[in-house]
Amino acid sequence: MSARTRILAAVRAGALRERAHPGRFRPGPGDASWDALAAAVAGSGAEARGPFERREGSAEAHELGSEVAFLVTRWGGGRSVAAPDAARLLGPGPWETVSVDADPASLADVAIGIVSGAVAVAENGAVGIPAAFAPQRALLFLCERLILLVDAGNIASQMHIATEAVGDSLAADAHFSWIAGPSKTADIPGTVVVGAHGPREVAVVGFR
Amino acid sequence: MSPGFDRRAARVLPDAAAVERHDAGAWHLRAQRDAAVAQVGDFEELRSHASAIKAHTLDHLDRYLEEFEEQARDAGAVVHWAEAADDHNQIVYELLRERGVVRAVKSKSMLTEECGLNAFLEARGIEVVDTDLGERILQLAKEPPSHIVVPAIHKTRADVGRLFSEKMGGISAEAPAEQLVEHARRDLRARFLGAQAGITGANFAVAQTGSIVVCTNEGNADLGTSLPPLHIVCMGIEKLIPTHDDLAVFLRLLARSATGQAITAYSTVHTGPVTGRELHVVLVDNGRSRLLADRAHRQSLACIRCGACLNTCPVYRRSGGHAYGLTIPGPIGQAQSPVLGGLGADPELPFASSLCGSCSAVCPVRIDLHGQLLAWRRERPGYGWIARLGLRLAAAAFRSATLYRLAARLLRAAWPRLSRPGRFNPAGRWLSSRELPPHPGPGFREQFLRRRDPDVASTRTT
Numbered sequence A: 001m002s003a004r005t006r007i008l009a010a011v012r013a014g015a016l017r018e019r020a021h022p023g024r025f026r027p028g029p030g031d032a033s034w035d036a037l038a039a040a041v042a043g044s045g046a047e048a049r050g051p052f053e054r055r056e057g058s059a060e061a062h063e064l065g066s067e068v069a070f071l072v073t074r075w076g077g078g079r080s081v082a083a084p085d086a087a088r089l090l091g092p093g094p095w096e097t098v099s100v101d102a103d104p105a106s107l108a109d110v111a112i113g114i115v116s117g118a119v120a121v122a123e124n125g126a127v128g129i130p131a132a133f134a135p136q137r138a139l140l141f142l143c144e145r146l147i148l149l150v151d152a153g154n155i156a157s158q159m160h161i162a163t164e165a166v167g168d169s170l171a172a173d174a175h176f177s178w179i180a181g182p183s184k185t186a187d188i189p190g191t192v193v194v195g196a197h198g199p200r201e202v203a204v205v206g207f208r
Numbered sequence B: 001m002s003p004g005f006d007r008r009a010a011r012v013l014p015d016a017a018a019v020e021r022h023d024a025g026a027w028h029l030r031a032q033r034d035a036a037v038a039q040v041g042d043f044e045e046l047r048s049h050a051s052a053i054k055a056h057t058l059d060h061l062d063r064y065l066e067e068f069e070e071q072a073r074d075a076g077a078v079v080h081w082a083e084a085a086d087d088h089n090q091i092v093y094e095l096l097r098e099r100g101v102v103r104a105v106k107s108k109s110m111l112t113e114e115c116g117l118n119a120f121l122e123a124r125g126i127e128v129v130d131t132d133l134g135e136r137i138l139q140l141a142k143e144p145p146s147h148i149v150v151p152a153i154h155k156t157r158a159d160v161g162r163l164f165s166e167k168m169g170g171i172s173a174e175a176p177a178e179q180l181v182e183h184a185r186r187d188l189r190a191r192f193l194g195a196q197a198g199i200t201g202a203n204f205a206v207a208q209t210g211s212i213v214v215c216t217n218e219g220n221a222d223l224g225t226s227l228p229p230l231h232i233v234c235m236g237i238e239k240l241i242p243t244h245d246d247l248a249v250f251l252r253l254l255a256r257s258a259t260g261q262a263i264t265a266y267s268t269v270h271t272g273p274v275t276g277r278e279l280h281v282v283l284v285d286n287g288r289s290r291l292l293a294d295r296a297h298r299q300s301l302a303c304i305r306c307g308a309c310l311n312t313c314p315v316y317r318r319s320g321g322h323a324y325g326l327t328i329p330g331p332i333g334q335a336q337s338p339v340l341g342g343l344g345a346d347p348e349l350p351f352a353s354s355l356c357g358s359c360s361a362v363c364p365v366r367i368d369l370h371g372q373l374l375a376w377r378r379e380r381p382g383y384g385w386i387a388r389l390g391l392r393l394a395a396a397a398f399r400s401a402t403l404y405r406l407a408a409r410l411l412r413a414a415w416p417r418l419s420r421p422g423r424f425n426p427a428g429r430w431l432s433s434r435e436l437p438p439h440p441g442p443g444f445r446e447q448f449l450r451r452r453d454p455d456v457a458s459t460r461t462t
């Protein structure tokens, strides 16, 4: 008998088959406004900016692109790398587009990462990033500073609603990350220090 | 309470100042939890819902394990089953050995602590670096965690400074916390980039899609799984939940209960490996199916390891996690220890509690923690012969009026001696951390007699 068979048999012996699943949780009313999201983003230690107008064309030609270019300059430039979907949203600007089959370690010196999210959650400031939006996942964690682009029309008040909105990627993608604010640690007792491993600063930039 | 508990507590928190600091640190987390919970209008409903999901899942755990395995396999992951700690360690070791891995990074996982994975791998020539800052501190200090969310909560900045300057070098022992974190960041970044495998635990496993969910604030699990080509997940079989809709419920509860954040900075769902990479999941029993079979105590398997019951517990806060002598300290560790704690678990642990119920009041999945401890006390009265003799005598005294009067008189007479600390005081150890109340004065019977007949009473008093 394999370990699997033995464990399942032991678990089956203790499985009472008594209680039914409670069904879907019905959340109370929530606020899915940009302002609610901005407040939660601030609470997570990140900065919310916008929402800005977006148009096709080069970054200088529209508000969103100009704002991101401004942030890149404010944060001191350095190697700035955008994921493919973010690069498409912004148009050409002072950043390179990450190649899907780059060795993740080649991103170790990235100063600023730019990635778009599929949904943002107003109750906690998290931005949901499916694999398609961050094919090089390591970019999200290796960069010193991170810019997350969010469509102001894709804000969910609570996690339940956000989960529903991105259900397909959750089921099909190899990875999906909720990111809320910069990397932080409280492991040296008495203080919260930002920038434990990943980005030291995060900006959530909205657009419409 | 067991002398072992007291002695272990005194080792980590040797003086009143240390106790005070630890108490304040844990209570701060509790206060932040309360503030976060107050922001969520339906938090109590969420708790009930989460509790019902867990109860249902445990009642059908075999089915959810099978569904998880099938879905994970379809997504390209490899699922392994381990009955005991050593089986788990062996599986992980073989996976690493077959791929020639000699350097692995690990993010926080209480399960690998429980199984002693680090020592097992190191003895076989594989370097495992803990990357959660708290766990890294403890790895350098060669100490076990004392909290499930903030593993080095018993340390101070000065402790960490001394440790880093001694063990890592290149930094002053007096450096402020920011510099210490930066120093560790630089050291660990190089290790992430050089690692051949990433090992993580799992906060949840979603049966619906065979997904693994890992939550951290530092982002260490994400670095450890996005750089090396091999990701090994080590998880207990109780981590299963049915659906992603359920996951939303738990993600709303976990960080708020743990640290008072609305959500952890990073919550990543892994479903199968990225193309060209490998994902292995080791499902570990190690006593969990035995706990599941115990109708009275199975509910403690619903724990999502938020640490809220530790932060609020008056005994934990003043004793520190090492006092419990368990991988999982605090009320939840005590509740699980008679089954999961191993043979070495202190049989008196269920007594290290005031039964105030604060743990049950904050638990996001509504485990009746203090009720569990009370039940264990009844089932396994693990206290020593002195306590048993004392209880026998008390029972006898309460049965006989004469004996009761005699005992009351003796105790009143001995009171001044008992309340003096000192080596020859039979209650000395008990009094080392407590005070006896003042002498209660004459009892009801004596007062009654004295009022009725002062002369008679005066001859009987003292």
Ligand code: SF4
Residues within 6 Å of the ligand: B257, B302, B303, B304, B305, B306, B307, B308, B309, B310, B332, B359, B362, B363, B364, B365, B366, B367, B369
């Ligand atoms: S028992 Fe409840 S409060 Fe304690 S760690 Fe587990 S989930 Fe959190």
